Amino acid sequence: xxALPVERPRSMRPVLDDEALAAAFAAKERWAFDExxxxxxxxxxxxxxxxxxxxxxxxxCVHDALARVWRSPDSYMRSRGAVRSFxxxxxxxxxxxxxxxxxxxxxxxERVAAEPQExxxxxxxxxxxxxxxxxxxxxxxxxxxxxxxxxxYEHKTHVEIARELSEPLGTVKSRIxxxxxxxxxxxxxxx
Amino acid sequence: xxxxLGELAALYALGALEPHEQRGVEKHLEVCDACRRxxxxxxxxxxxxxxAQARLDPPSxxxxxxxxxxxxxxxxxxxxxxxxxxxxxxGYLLEQNLAMHQAMxxxxxxxxRVAMLPHRTASFTGADARVMYAPDGSWYMVVIRGAKRPLxxxxxxxxxxxxxxxxxxxxxxxxxxLPKSHxxxxxSLMLDGRVVGQAQLAF
Numbered sequence: 001x002x003a004l005p006v007e008r009p010r011s012m013r014p015v016l017d018d019e020a021l022a023a024a025f026a027a028k029e030r031w032a033f034d035e036x037x038x039x040x041x042x043x044x045x046x047x048x049x050x051x052x053x054x055x056x057x058x059x060x061c062v063h064d065a066l067a068r069v070w071r072s073p074d075s076y077m078r079s080r081g082a083v084r085s086f087x088x089x090x091x092x093x094x095x096x097x098x099x100x101x102x103x104x105x106x107x108x109x110e111r112v113a114a115e116p117q118e119x120x121x122x123x124x125x126x127x128x129x130x131x132x133x134x135x136x137x138x139x140x141x142x143x144x145x146x147x148x149x150x151x152x153y154e155h156k157t158h159v160e161i162a163r164e165l166s167e168p169l170g171t172v173k174s175r176i177x178x179x180x181x182x183x184x185x186x187x188x189x190x191x
Numbered sequence: 192x193x194x195x196l197g198e199l200a201a202l203y204a205l206g207a208l209e210p211h212e213q214r215g216v217e218k219h220l221e222v223c224d225a226c227r228r229x230x231x232x233x234x235x236x237x238x239x240x241x242x243a244q245a246r247l248d249p250p251s252x253x254x255x256x257x258x259x260x261x262x263x264x265x266x267x268x269x270x271x272x273x274x275x276x277x278x279x280x281x282g283y284l285l286e287q288n289l290a291m292h293q294a295m296x297x298x299x300x301x302x303x304r305v306a307m308l309p310h311r312t313a314s315f316t317g318a319d320a321r322v323m324y325a326p327d328g329s330w331y332m333v334v335i336r337g338a339k340r341p342l343x344x345x346x347x348x349x350x351x352x353x354x355x356x357x358x359x360x361x362x363x364x365x366x367x368x369l370p371k372s373h374x375x376x377x378x379s380l381m382l383d384g385r386v387v388g389q390a391q392l393a394f
Contacts, residue, residue: 020341020357023367027359046247055250078370079224081231085238089204092241093213096206133243151207152240158207177201177233184236187243 018082026078033070036083043084044091051095051155058095065094096155136186144179147172195219196226204233311393318380318388328374328394331367333358335380335388338365343381347389352379 021039024032041062048058048065069075069090080086137145150161162172196216202208203216220227310323320335333344341357344367358367358380380388 020359023356024359027361029359042246042248043242045249046245047241049247050241050244059249059251074221077224077227078368079227079231080220081228081234082238085231085234088238088241089206089234092237093203093206097210133240136243148205151202151205152237155206157209158202159209161207173198173202176205176207177198180201180205180233180236184232184239187236187239 018084022078022083025083026076028070032083033066036087037066040084040087044087047088047091048095051092051099057098061095061098062091065091068094099155132187136183139186140179140182144175144182147176148179148183151176195223196229200226200230200233201236203230204237313390313392315378315380315388315390317386320380320388320390322378322390322392324392326394328372328392331369331372331375331378333365333367333369333378333380335360335365337363339363340382341365342387344369345379345381345386346375347377347379348375 021032021035025036044062044066045058048061049055052058052061066087069087075090076083076086137149140148147158147161147165147167150156150164151158156164158169158172158176161176162169165172167175196203196219199208199212199216203213208216220230308325310325312321312323314321315335318335319337320333322331322333324331335342335358338358338360341359342365343357344355345352346355355369355372355378356367358365374394376392376394378390378392379386
């Protein structure tokens with residue numbers, strides 16, 4: 001058979017790449033795991049660092065979260081969406097779990113007090129992007145913004161948030177879910 | 192937990208659940224495809240927030256976890272895959288080897304559709320391959336035998352070809368499952384820039 005010209009529309013390239021990676025990741029192909037690590041390592045490290053505030057803890061957290069993903073048979077299936085989002089949330093949840101450990105928190109507080117913060121120089125692009133998050137947050141109605149801020153920046157559970165805001169649990173859940181979807185849409189998140 | 196995730200998906204993605212609720216969600220996700228899709232959106236939203244924050248370089252190279260062998264998929268899925276393989280038309284899936292089972296398990300949703308839903312089958316000329324697809328074209332499952340390397344699947348239409356994805360080989364069988372699609376009357380397989388197989392599909 002003859003070779004035909006192949007059209008790969010520009011807009012499809014990242015989708016195709018992600019799809020192939022997702023298929024291989026779900027199939028537990030070792031190369032896919034390495035590729036995900038190479039492609040998203042910096043994002044995952046940053047994710048953990050923003051929660052834990054310590055470079056060493058952030059590295060440990062990324063390592064342990066990914067090791068758990070790799071060893072769990074059903075941890076990732078293709079219907080779960082993009083590998084990037086899946087891993088980001090895995091790492092972030094792992095970081096939050098660590099933060100909530102009382103002993104860990106005490107240790108962290110001691111370290112933070114004793115050591116200068118690393119990564120204190122942000123480039124201009126980062127600042128602009130961060131402003132996008134703040135700006136999108138500000139665009140939310142206050143009743144959605146406040147519980148979302150408490151969940152995202154202060155890593156509180158919905159029970160703690162409801163207590164702090166003196167609102168019913170159901171109300172807090174709904175407002176967080178609604179606020180998150182609006183924020184995701186404003187920041188261009190898609191699945 | 193009982194029932195579907197609903198608003199808990201957003202709370203899970205944000206890490207805002209109590210530990211016992213988080214475990215309940217993870218247990219439910221093992222069995223509910225609809226909730227995995229719901230969570231995918233919430234995870235994309237949280238990732239958009241994370242991505243909008245400063246990106247930091249690790250002070251030293253990240254240690255990739257050592258390649259401990261992944262735990263095998265549960266036996267029930269292996270069993271389901273074996274049943275599906277038995278249901279498939281003979282002639283192109285003769286060797287039921289372990290690698291093929293793993294490949295089928297990896298695309299468990301596609302396997303389940305082939306097993307349980309009405310579908311049509313078309314053979315590729317020029318390759319030991321078949322495509323099973325929904326009568327309305329909403330999903331496709333391509334199975335290629337004797338594949339040693341990934342093969343590209345393309346949709347020839349209107350004088351051009353659109354790349355759909357890659358069939359990844361497992362042992363000597365390659366699979367590609369397209370869970371959401373539309374009617375395509377023709378499909379091509381490509382290796383090293385050349386079309387090596389074509390299938391005509393009827394709707």
